Amino acid sequence: MRTTARLLTGTALALATIGIGAHGVYAADIDSLEIFPATATPGTVIIVNINITICGTGGHGVGDARALGVDEFQLSPGSHKEALGGQFRVPDHAQAGTYAIGVKCSNGRHATGDLVVRHHSQQPSGHVNTGVGGSVGPDTTKIAAGVAVLATAAVGGTLLLRRRASGAQDS
Template sequence: MRTTARLLTGTALALATLAIGAHGVHAEDVDSLEIFPSTATPGTVIIVNITICGTGGRGVGDARALGVEEFKLAPGTHKEVVGGQFRVPDHAQAGTYAIGVKCNNGRHASGDLVVRHHSQQPSGHVNTGVGGSVGPDTTKIAAGVAVLATAAVGGTLLLRRRASGAQDR
């Protein structure tokens, strides 16, 4: 039992170390731009954040592919984050648009914004296998109640037997 526990613990630690190492490499990939939301409809306000401009840095954002003027980036509430925002124009066509940022320190980054129209939004039920987005199934409910009732009766009988001392040792 202890050998199995040690094996599982060692494996979990090794996987955690690999995950942290991979995350560290990704964190140094400074060419990525955080765009929220990354999928939007016309009229949505887009927030852009980046850390490569440095503490207290500033920059300029470029969303001209969407027909938006340059937007300014300024220090945010976190000292290492520089951010800005713009609005997706009402006339924007559906598609993927490159958004760029150039910092005053000369560094630059880019990311993609996907524009969809309301008619392109997903609709309907999500079939994940969990939850109740589809009507209840009375057969499954009855089966679940029967299983719970059986477990409750069995547990009660077991507890009464233990309490009376009828259990063999």
Template sequence: MRRIARRTARRSARLLTGTALAVVATAGFAGPAHGFGPGAGAGSLQVYPSTAVPGGQVSVNTAACGDGAAATGDAGAVGAGRFPLAPGAQEGEAVGRFRVPPSAQPGTYEIVAECSAGGRRVSGDLVVVLATDQQPVRPRGSVKTGVGGALGPDPVQTAAGVAALAVAAAGGTWLLHRRARGDGI
């Protein structure tokens, strides 16, 4: 009986280990999640961050212009005007930056780039939000979940409850250990 239990435990451990390794191996091939990297959107203009606040800096890149090609960007829709895109660190990529004007209003704006060679035109979207729109909302107060509070706020009662749980856990462990050894209950 013990041999069967050990074999089952080993099989379960191998299965879990194999599954974990498969997940890790697969995750290594997933590539960038935000689409701002080598080969991402070869026919489009990548805008990063895609959501910005007035006064914030935005980077754009594209692989649409080919190796060593430059481009001219136009963020006139948001009020930032034209800006240059130069060959970037990644091969075949043109990169540029501009600052969102402090007077920019919230909304979605089209950012455009035109390749110097061939005149190809690509675009991407930039969402402008106010700084207060982007702040995370932090919860306040308490939430009635039905968990806790059964013993009250008294620290002595809380300690007694924790002690009772510890005794129950120790007793359960002892009984399982006796059962596994074959001593009976």
């Protein structure tokens, strides 16, 4: 029993260590921008953040969204002391697609990220035909059959437990 407990404890600690290590690697990935929202429609205001360690303390950056037809935008210290932030608006004439957004810091370092532009007509709508099941509307026959199966299972389970409790078990 103790060997099993030690094995499980050791496995849990190893997984926790791997999880912490993976998070540390992700946090050190300083070549990417945080773009919110990452998927937008024309007219949406986009917020771009970059870790301050990329541009350096007291540094600033210039954002580049010219692929979208947007003039350069400035990044400056924002509400988070670890980040520089800036924003721009997706132009109404922007075509659907993926656009590279870049930032060049005053110290010469670069960071990039992607923004996906969709149009309202491209938003998913309707039902998804996956072949797994489901229904468009309520089917009373299927609902009644499901209720009957559940009721039968509940009655059968109750009778089995009563039989065990009364001591009338089969050997």
